[in-house]
Amino acid sequence: MEERFYKNTRKVLFWFFFLSFLIVIPLVIFSSLGYKFNLNLKHFQRTGVISIRSLPSHAEVYLQDKRLDKLSPCDISELLPARYRIRLEKEGFYPYEVNIEVKPALVSLLDAVLIPKIKDVEKIKPELNVYKFFVMEHLFGKKIIAFAKEGIYIFNEDLEEIAKIAPIALSEEELTSIKGIKEGRNNFVFWNLEDIWLIDYGAWGIKKELTLEHLYKAPEPIETVFFGFKDRYLIIQAETKIIALDIKNKNVVFEIYRLNSKDAQVYYDVSSDTLFIKDKLTSSEGFTLFKINVAKKIYEKGQD
Amino acid sequence: MKKAKIKRFLEIIPAGLSWLIIICFVWLIIFAPLWAAIVLIVYLMYWFFRLLYMSLLLLIARHRMFSKKNINWLKLCKDTKTDKCLEDIWHIVLYPVYKESEEVIKDSLSSLQKIDYPKDKLIVVLAGEEREEGILERLKIIQKEFQGSFKNVIITLHPKDLPGEIPGKGANATYAARYVKEYLEKNNIDLEDVIISCFDADTCVDRKYFSCLTYYFLTHPKRYRLSYQPLPVYNNNIYYAPSLARVIEMGSTFWQLIESMRWEKFVTFSSHSMSFKTLVEVNYWPVDMVSDDSLIFWRCFVKFGGDYSTCFLGVPVYMDIAVGKNLFDTICVQYKQKRRWAWGVEAFVYLGIEFLENNQIPLGLKIRKLFQVLDSHINWATWSIIVSFLVPIVLFWTAISGKNELVLFNLSYINRTIWHIFSFILLVSLVISKEFIPPRPKGVSRLIYLSFIFQWLLTPLVSALLGSFPALDAQTRMMFGRKLKFHPTPKKREQIDNIVLICNS
Numbered sequence: 001m002e003e004r005f006y007k008n009t010r011k012v013l014f015w016f017f018f019l020s021f022l023i024v025i026p027l028v029i030f031s032s033l034g035y036k037f038n039l040n041l042k043h044f045q046r047t048g049v050i051s052i053r054s055l056p057s058h059a060e061v062y063l064q065d066k067r068l069d070k071l072s073p074c075d076i077s078e079l080l081p082a083r084y085r086i087r088l089e090k091e092g093f094y095p096y097e098v099n100i101e102v103k104p105a106l107v108s109l110l111d112a113v114l115i116p117k118i119k120d121v122e123k124i125k126p127e128l129n130v131y132k133f134f135v136m137e138h139l140f141g142k143k144i145i146a147f148a149k150e151g152i153y154i155f156n157e158d159l160e161e162i163a164k165i166a167p168i169a170l171s172e173e174e175l176t177s178i179k180g181i182k183e184g185r186n187n188f189v190f191w192n193l194e195d196i197w198l199i200d201y202g203a204w205g206i207k208k209e210l211t212l213e214h215l216y217k218a219p220e221p222i223e224t225v226f227f228g229f230k231d232r233y234l235i236i237q238a239e240t241k242i243i244a245l246d247i248k249n250k251n252v253v254f255e256i257y258r259l260n261s262k263d264a265q266v267y268y269d270v271s272s273d274t275l276f277i278k279d280k281l282t283s284s285e286g287f288t289l290f291k292i293n294v295a296k297k298i299y300e301k302g303q304d
Numbered sequence: 305m306k307k308a309k310i311k312r313f314l315e316i317i318p319a320g321l322s323w324l325i326i327i328c329f330v331w332l333i334i335f336a337p338l339w340a341a342i343v344l345i346v347y348l349m350y351w352f353f354r355l356l357y358m359s360l361l362l363l364i365a366r367h368r369m370f371s372k373k374n375i376n377w378l379k380l381c382k383d384t385k386t387d388k389c390l391e392d393i394w395h396i397v398l399y400p401v402y403k404e405s406e407e408v409i410k411d412s413l414s415s416l417q418k419i420d421y422p423k424d425k426l427i428v429v430l431a432g433e434e435r436e437e438g439i440l441e442r443l444k445i446i447q448k449e450f451q452g453s454f455k456n457v458i459i460t461l462h463p464k465d466l467p468g469e470i471p472g473k474g475a476n477a478t479y480a481a482r483y484v485k486e487y488l489e490k491n492n493i494d495l496e497d498v499i500i501s502c503f504d505a506d507t508c509v510d511r512k513y514f515s516c517l518t519y520y521f522l523t524h525p526k527r528y529r530l531s532y533q534p535l536p537v538y539n540n541n542i543y544y545a546p547s548l549a550r551v552i553e554m555g556s557t558f559w560q561l562i563e564s565m566r567w568e569k570f571v572t573f574s575s576h577s578m579s580f581k582t583l584v585e586v587n588y589w590p591v592d593m594v595s596d597d598s599l600i601f602w603r604c605f606v607k608f609g610g611d612y613s614t615c616f617l618g619v620p621v622y623m624d625i626a627v628g629k630n631l632f633d634t635i636c637v638q639y640k641q642k643r644r645w646a647w648g649v650e651a652f653v654y655l656g657i658e659f660l661e662n663n664q665i666p667l668g669l670k671i672r673k674l675f676q677v678l679d680s681h682i683n684w685a686t687w688s689i690i691v692s693f694l695v696p697i698v699l700f701w702t703a704i705s706g707k708n709e710l711v712l713f714n715l716s717y718i719n720r721t722i723w724h725i726f727s728f729i730l731l732v733s734l735v736i737s738k739e740f741i742p743p744r745p746k747g748v749s750r751l752i753y754l755s756f757i758f759q760w761l762l763t764p765l766v767s768a769l770l771g772s773f774p775a776l777d778a779q780t781r782m783m784f785g786r787k788l789k790f791h792p793t794p795k796k797r798e799q800i801d802n803i804v805l806i807c808n809s
Contacts, residue, residue, distance in 0.1 A: 006368050010361065010565050017357040025349055032345055032714035049710055075713075107708040 034105035036078050046104035050076045054088050054096070054112045062087040072112075088112055092119075124159045126150070131172070134181045136188070145188075147175045152199065152212065163201060165210045170197075180224065184247070185231040193221040196234065198247065215250055218243075226268035228294060235275070235294060237266045242275065244294070257292060268294070307657065312785070314656040318649045318678060319783035322685040322776055329694050337698065337707075341715045344695055348718050351691065352725055358562050359729045365561040366736050369535065369618045377515035378420050384522050393518050394455075394493055395421075396484055396500040396580060398429045400476040404505040406442055408624070411540070413450045415508035415622075421515045426454040427487075431480035435464040435471065458487065466591075470787070474596025477502050478588040485584060498580035499532075502589070502597075506540060506624040507575045516619045517577050529608055530615045531601055532577040533570070535560055537620040537740050543748045545625040547759035549634050551766050552642075553625045554737050564616035569676055571601040571651075572614055575621050578604075594788050595648040602651050602658075605673070609664030620740075639774050646775035647788045649681040685779055688771025692764070695719055730760045 034046045052061060054072040061068045063076060064085055072088060079102045088096040093114035100108045128148035136143045143162070144155040151166025177192040187200045196216040220239035228235040234245040240259040246252035257275065259266075264279035264287075273295035278287050332340035381390045397416060401409060409430070416426065430446060432439040440461060447457045460480040469475040481500065488498060499521055503509075513534060521527050538553035545553075563570050572578075574597055583589075586603045589596040604612040626641045628634040655677065659670045699719065702712040734757060741756060781788060 006364060006565065007567065009364060013357060013360055013364075017353045021350065021353045024353075025346055028345060028349055028714075028718070029342060032342070032711045032718075034710045049713060051713065105710045107710055107713045109708065 045080060047078045047080055048102035048104055049107045050079060050084065050086065050100055050102060050110060051107050052076070052086065052088070052110045052112070054090075054110075054114055056090065056093075056114060059088040059090040059093070059096075059112075059114060062089065075107075086110055088114060090114055092116055122159055124153075124155060125161060126153070128153065131175045132178050134190075136181065136183050138183075145181060145190075147178055147190075149175070152210070154201075154210075163210050165199065165212050168212060170212075179222070182225055182227055184227040187247070189215065189225060189227075189234060191222050191225050194218055196222065196225060196236065196245075215247070216245055216253070224266065227270060228268055229273055235268045240264070242266065256294060261287070263287075310660065311653060311657055314653040315782045315785065318652060318681050318685070319776070319779035321678070322682050322779055325682070325686050326689055326694075329690060333694065333698055333701070337701065338709055338711055340698060341709070341711045344690070344698060345711070345715055345718055347690060348695065348715075348722050351687065352718070352722055355722070355725050355729055359732050361562045361565045362558055362732060362736065365565045366739075368565075369561070370739070372516075372618045375512075375516075377512050377519045381515055381519045381522060384519065386522050388497065388522055390422075390518060390522070392494075392497045393425065393521065394488075394498045395426045395514055395518075396429060396481075396498060397426055398431060398477055398480055398484070398500060398502045399505050399507075400431045400473045400480065400502070401439065401443065401505045402433045402436055402473075402476070406446060408506050409443075409446055410449070412503070412505060412508050413446065413453070417450075417453050418511055419509060419514050420511050421513075421518065423453055424455050426514070427484070428454050428457045429460060429480050429484055430457065431460045431462060431476050433464070433471070433476055434461050458484070460484075469591040470594070470789075472594060472596065473504075474589040474593060474599075475591040477596065478591050481580075481583060481588050485580075488580070495581040495584060496528075496579070499577055500580045500583055501575070501577040503575040503621070504623060508540060508622040510534070510619050510621060513617070513619050513621060516617050520615055520617060521579070524615065526611070528579045528582045529604075529612050530578070531572045531604065531612075532617055533560075533564070533572055533614050534575065534577075534617045535564070535620040536574050536623055538623050538625045539740055539742055540622050540624045541627065542625060542741060543745055543752060545627045546631055546634050547755050548631065548762055548766060549625045549627050549638055550756070551759050551762050552638050552770060554733070554740070555763075555766070557740060558733060558736065564618075567613065569680070570614045570616065571598045573597055575623070576614075593650055593654070594644060595650055598648050598651055599654060602655055606655070606658045606662055606665070609662070610666070610669050610673075635769070638770055642770055642774035643778045644788065646681065646684060646778035647782070649677070649775075649779055649782065652677045652681065653782075681775065681779065685772050685775035688767045689773075689776070691722070692768035692771065726764075730763055733763075734760050 030044075034048060035044045036047045037043075038045050052072045052074055057072055059072040061070055061072055061074060061076070062085075065087070068074075068076065081102055081104050083099050083101050085097065085099050087098075093116050096112045096114055098110060098112070100110055102108055124146070128146065128150050130146045130148045133144060133146040136145060142157045144157075144159070146153045146155065147170075149172065151164055151168045153161060153166070154163045156162055174192060174195065178190050179192050181188055181190040186202055187198055189196055189198050191197070194217060195214060196218070198213045198215045200211050200213070215234070216236070218236065218238045220241060223237040223239065225237075226235040227233070228244070232247060234247060235256075236243045236245060237259075240262060241255050242257040242259065244254055244256045257277075259277070260280045260282070264277060266278075267276045268274075269276065273293065275292045275294050276289065277292065278289050280287055281290070329340065329343070332343060378390075384390075399409065399412060413428065416428065417423065428450065430443045432443050440459070443459045447459055451457050460483045462476040462479040464471070466475070466479075484500070485495070488495060499517060501517070517532050517534075520530075520532060524530055535557065537557050542550060560573060563573075576597065578600070582604060583600075586600070586607045590599045590603065593599050601612070601614060626634075626637045628637040652674065655670075655674055659665065659674070662670075695715070698712070699716050701707075702716070737756070737760075744750070744752070778788065
């Protein structure tokens with residue numbers, strides 16, 4: 001082909017792109033600033049944008065109940081300032097509806113997390129009559145402890161059985177009245193208002209058959225139990241008494257502190273072996289907050 | 305004194321403007337981010353159109369080049385009836401040599417042996433540097449080997465430390481060309497009939513290079529007002545160069561292809577040819593400047609009152625990809641090479657001074673040319689910094705600060721669009737680059753073709769690292785009055801496959 005053809009083609013291209021740039025750039029700037037020409041009113045109006053993100057993505061988008069031809073994530077642009085009702089729908093998830101205010105030259109962000117509809121029920125494999133269950137956070141995952149008529153079962157997060165104690169010598173009344181459970185070193189304790197039991201499980205997953213031991217019968221209703229002093233002791237709040245119990249020698253039981261009020265609140269910090277207590281120091285005063293170093297207390301009791 | 309002050313002022317302008325643009329952008333980002341976003345949108349839109357325009361030019365240039373693939377230039381030369389005929393024309397092929405290995409030079413001369421043009425019309429000049437130890441002995445060995453292949457193989461030795469010179473290709477080539485002039489006059493060869501080709505030592509010519517060149521020379525009505533520019537294709541060592549270097553050099557080839565479509569801006573680059581008579585008239589290549597290859601064009605442009613242009617031959621010459629000992633060294637070598645090319649901004653200073661004393665060139669043309677040089681170099685020194693760093697900074701700042709201005713949101717959208725266009729250009733590059741890859745040498749795995757495809761993914765990294773920084777470095781050095789030494793690019797090959805691919809008939 002002739003050189004002239006290439007020269008002319010290039011000239012045409014140059015002017016085409018140059019003029020396109022000149023024409024497009026004001027439009028792009030105006031549009032970027034949110035200006036939109038209203039043909040009916042014959043003047044510019046400033047608009048805003050709703051930017052929609054959702055987890056999971058690809059949700060259908062409804063604006064004022066009218067379905068848009070786009071899926072999330074997406075942007076709805078050139079919206080005049082007003083409140084808009086946005087609904088996101090995705091099969092298998094609950095609809096997500098929200099009112100969003102659009103302001104001129106601004107982007108209103110809708111960041112939605114869609115909740116799946118509950119469909120599938122994953123049931124534990126053994127047929128059990130479960131009275132109570134507790135979830136214990138563990139370094140390598142959650143452990144679910146179920147107290148059932150048939151025994152005490154430990155499951156992992158996938159509801160696979162890890163260990164069990166079955167049958168057990170606990171009555172239905174005792175099982176239904178369990179108030180709490182705490183994990184210590186290679187064991188955990190659970191309690192109701194009157195009794196504390198200990199389950200020794202060794203290392204997780206190693207000892208398949210667990211042992212259950214009755215640890216303590218409280219003279220007063222048990223409020224809460226903590227592990228303390230390197231997991232050797234249980235610190236028990238039984239109404240107004242705070243009692244220390246040696247787990248290995250369960251006959252070693254002694255009161256370490258007496259609370260003034262039945263409404264006192266106790267927290268035991270394992271790392272510092274300190275009791276934090278909300279209580280009245282004298283019967284006339286209001287509640288205050290104080291702490292007691294339990295390690296020291298236990299040591300003193302040992303000296304006695 | 306006055307001239308020195310003007311020169312100094314002109315040296316400051318390019319870097320001054322480049323830094324001003326960058327600083328203004330940074331200032332806007334910090335103190336007026338919304339305005340920064342608007343300016344960046346305009347800038348990105350400019351690049352959007354420019355990239356589209358350039359990729360179309362690349363496709364058209366490729367079409368133009370390959371449409372001439374099967375032309376028998378030699379036959380055309382023989383059939384041409386002008387005031388000169390094929391037999392009248394002599395070719396001087398000048399290779400300035402410095403630190404290139406014997407193999408590299410021999411490969412270049414071997415490519416000359418394979419041309420379709422009468423070799424007894426070729427006089428090869430090996431121009432060595434006295435400062436290189438043992439060069440004379442090495443060149444003599446080469447001379448002995450190739451003496452019979454051409455009319456003559458001449459060796460010149462450029463003395464070191466000549467006053468007024470900076471060591472480099474221009475000074476060496478000029479010294480050799482002066483010697484050749486004497487040789488031609490002694491042998492009663494009319495300078496008007498002589499075409500000189502000044503090649504880098506690693507330049508392997510295409511089979512049809514000299515027949516194509518001669519045809520254009522014979523037929524062009526302004527043959528003495530033209531430089532003749534082949535397409536530099538960096539592929540001699542393509543199978544042994546790192547992907548990063550391949551992408552950069554392929555980019556240089558593409559850039560030359562695009563430039564060849566912009567006639568009014570097209571200037572000589574690297575290996576090129578011109579009339580020997582014209583070369584003598586303009587007093588040879590500049591000896592005190594680094595960018596001798598482009599400055600010889602501007603020297604002619606000034607000398608002939610603006611009546612000088614560059615003719616794109618559409619025939620390739622094959623050169624080496626600049627590589628180092630390892631990847632980091634390759635990046636350094638590439639950086640230095642690009643910085644040397646960017647030092648071509650000295651053309652702005654040269655033209656500024658020359659135009660002041662020149663009354664032949666119309667004022668409009670002077671302004672246009674000055675703007676053309678300045679515009680290309682300032683764009684070079686700023687675009688990748690703005691696109692690769694400043695735009696992402698604004699977008700990052702928008703994200704972390706929770707700003708919800710629509711203009712910032714649209715900047716992000718336009719930026720994404722630009723990158724989509726960039727992907728399209730990469731695809732075009734991938735397709736076109738395929739045609740510049742020589743056959744695979746024995747011992748090289750087929751898997752290398754995968755790296756030839758995926759190498760283009762490195763383009764954003766390459767443009768960020770080696771896009772603007774070498775140019776900004778060169779301009780800043782010039783602004784502070786520092787000189788740039790001529791760093792010869794290392795030429796190293798593990799194996800040479802000098803295969804003529806484009807015009808092989």
